[in-house]
Amino acid sequence: MVQFGYKLMTEEHGPAALIENAVAAEAAGFDFVSISDHFHPWLESQGHAPFAWSVLGGIAQATSRIGIATGLTCPIIRYHPAIIAQAAATIGVMSKGRFTLAVGAGERLNEHVTGERWPSTPQRHAMLGEAIEIFRMLWKGGVHSFEGDWYVVDHARLYDLPDEPIDVIVGVSGPASVALAVEAADGIMATEPKAELVEGFRKAKQGPAYAEAVLSYAETEQAGLEQAHQTFRFSALGWPVNSELRDVEGFESASRFVRPEDLADAIAAGPDVEAHLAVIRRYVDAGFDHVVLSCPGQHQKRFIEFFETELRPRL
Numbered sequence: 001m002v003q004f005g006y007k008l009m010t011e012e013h014g015p016a017a018l019i020e021n022a023v024a025a026e027a028a029g030f031d032f033v034s035i036s037d038h039f040h041p042w043l044e045s046q047g048h049a050p051f052a053w054s055v056l057g058g059i060a061q062a063t064s065r066i067g068i069a070t071g072l073t074c075p076i077i078r079y080h081p082a083i084i085a086q087a088a089a090t091i092g093v094m095s096k097g098r099f100t101l102a103v104g105a106g107e108r109l110n111e112h113v114t115g116e117r118w119p120s121t122p123q124r125h126a127m128l129g130e131a132i133e134i135f136r137m138l139w140k141g142g143v144h145s146f147e148g149d150w151y152v153v154d155h156a157r158l159y160d161l162p163d164e165p166i167d168v169i170v171g172v173s174g175p176a177s178v179a180l181a182v183e184a185a186d187g188i189m190a191t192e193p194k195a196e197l198v199e200g201f202r203k204a205k206q207g208p209a210y211a212e213a214v215l216s217y218a219e220t221e222q223a224g225l226e227q228a229h230q231t232f233r234f235s236a237l238g239w240p241v242n243s244e245l246r247d248v249e250g251f252e253s254a255s256r257f258v259r260p261e262d263l264a265d266a267i268a269a270g271p272d273v274e275a276h277l278a279v280i281r282r283y284v285d286a287g288f289d290h291v292v293l294s295c296p297g298q299h300q301k302r303f304i305e306f307f308e309t310e311l312r313p314r315l
Helices: 015-028 052-062 081-094 108-114 121-139 175-184 195-202 221-237 248-254 273-285 300-314
Strands: 003-008 032-035 067-070 099-103 144-147 152-156 168-171 187-190 209-216 290-294
Touching: 003 015, 003 067, 003 300, 015 032, 015 052, 015 300, 032 052, 052 067, 052 081, 081 099, 081 121, 081 152, 099 121, 121 144, 121 152, 121 168, 121 175, 168 175, 175 187, 175 195, 187 195, 195 209, 209 221, 209 273, 221 248, 273 290, 273 300
Parallel strands: 003 032, 003 290, 032 067, 067 099, 099 168, 168 187, 187 209, 209 290
Antiparallel strands: 144 152
């Protein structure tokens, strides 16, 4: 059975609002929430970037049923993998086993802030694989040391661990990241409805396949496109651009020629439930069994109500 999640966009909402939205999503019947983990927003119009792990602690305490996942955390530059291992274990305990750690190779937008070099994609994949090795090592309990190609862990022990192992999901966009997921992860997460990503992973192992679908719910289709354009137009640039630009100013410049209508093929816009179902169906037909529904803009209460009353019964 397909599960449906609600996207908590830290770039668009402050910490208190994110927790309130998670509580509302649980009440509306979403299966899980997925929270972005950014140091900066993509665009000035988004206007937020709270520390996701503090918000996760609040969500774990404010909810009781709904699954909780990151989407995505980059554990290789701005964070040391040992710190993310500890943070994930803590949220796993606080949520009573409802937490899933989804990780990716990151964007320069967030990772350059510590002054570290921005590595090439193959290097970032190697670092991510080593980071996951450190997670699993520390989650076993006991004292551990590690010296790899990228990281050192010196006599570290996590004293608070959840009862059940934490699933690790890897963000994928092509064959190299799928190969990493096959080697090191329990599942995958993507942003495009590409069946080859799911097929490539499941040829080797079984596990959850997450994807994000953008549903810009609004009173009219044009209003939905304009809403998405205001805060989500960066998505039209594509991953090769989004992972490499340094700052918000760069995204403002790169996206200045994107028009609302340029987003129409990739997202659902407006009030028509059939249009939203059609976009979701692309992901389900591609084999994804955990679909995160992301609505740009400030009208989250309106979108959550739409999900509960109109979209969820059809799903």
